[in-house]
Amino acid sequence: MKRKQWQGSGPGEQAEQHYLVQPRALAGGGDVRHVSEFLRVSGWRDKSKTGGPLHMESPDRIVRIAYDPYVSPGGWTIQGRADGEWSAHLGRQTPAEIVAGLTDALTRPRSAHAPNVWxxxxxxxxxxxxxxxxxxxxSPDSTTWMQYRQSPDSAAMWWAGAQDKQGNGWTASFTPNTPMHLVQAFSTELASPDPVMRPRGRVxxxxxxxxxxVSVTPSQLGAWQQARITAARAATWTRNSAPSTSRPRTSARPYTPAAGARTRR
Known part of the structure; x- marks a missing residue:
């Protein structure tokens, strides 16, 4: 274990011990607000009841996101109705940073480039x-995977997850109609080599x-969180100011690897 001191502590503040964790897929669920606060400032409606599970709805009411840790197995459920119904289910221990890869993408216009999950x-x-x-x-350390599964009845789905040697981990599944740019956004965060931060006692x-x-002050944590919120607010303002005709539609076409795909080692 290594130790480092972050620069920029505010006057009179007491630093708190946190940990940077790699690989991120095994870092635990983290702070749900990493997902919910970004959505809130992006114009999503918070339908949650006080003390209950998280429920959020997109501005156009097409997509709903829920996080319920109180049921078994619990976790995230994301459901959409654009170009056919689709859903994604992510286990309770899916890191919030990886979940945010998918949910952040729901707030942005789709890229003109064809998505490639791999x-x-x-x-x-x-x-x-x-x-x-x-x-x-x-993954190179064999702890994390992503799979495109084809069942005998030709139904296809995406399946991903992470597990350590002690059996701890999580899984995520995406129905065939899940828009591919969302699955790619998820795989991008899944594969990211960047560590994620967890407070002491949550590793x-x-x-x-x-x-x-790492030693981190409350003002540093607040500044990092605010930077993410500010980015979401700016993107929302830009999107709402642009002509509606410039916004591309979202389609949901499953991606099947070509038969000649090469194996990377």
Whole structure:
């Protein structure tokens, strides 16, 4: 375990111990507000009841997001009705930073470029391969995976997750109609090598993670959180100011790997 001191502490503030954790997929659920506050300032409606699960709805009422830790197995449910119904289910221990990859993308216009779920994984040297009718990508440390599954009745789905040697982890699944740019946004955060921060007492006990101890002041944490909120607010203002005709539609076409796809090792 390494230790470092962040610069920029405010006068008279008491630094608190946090940890940077790698790989991020095994860092635990983290702070749900990392997702919800970004959505709130992006114009989403908070339908949550006091003391109850999180429920949020997009401005056009097409997408709903729920987080319920009080049921088994609990976790995130994201449902949409654009170009056909679709849904994504992410386990309770899915890191909020990875969940935000998908949910942040719901607030942005879709890129004109065709999505490629595998590209972010291959860029981080994930091992990609065919396994029977499925196409699979595994992280270099073998703790995290992404899979495109084809069932005997030709129904397809995306499946991802992470697990350490002690059996701790989570899974996520996406129905066939889930827009591919959303799945790619998820895979981008899943493959990111950047560590995520967790406060003392919230770091999972796992032999597969690496941690660095850091001293962080409340003002530093607040500044980092505010920077994310400010970015969401600016993007919302820009989007609402643009002509509606410039906003591209969202389509939901499953991506199937080409038969000649090469395996990365």
């Amino acid at each position: 590209a972010p994984l291959q860029e981080q040297n994930w091992h990609t391969r065919f396994e029977a009718q499925d196409y699979m990508a595994t 999972p006990m796992s032999a597969q993670i690496r941690t660095w101890s």
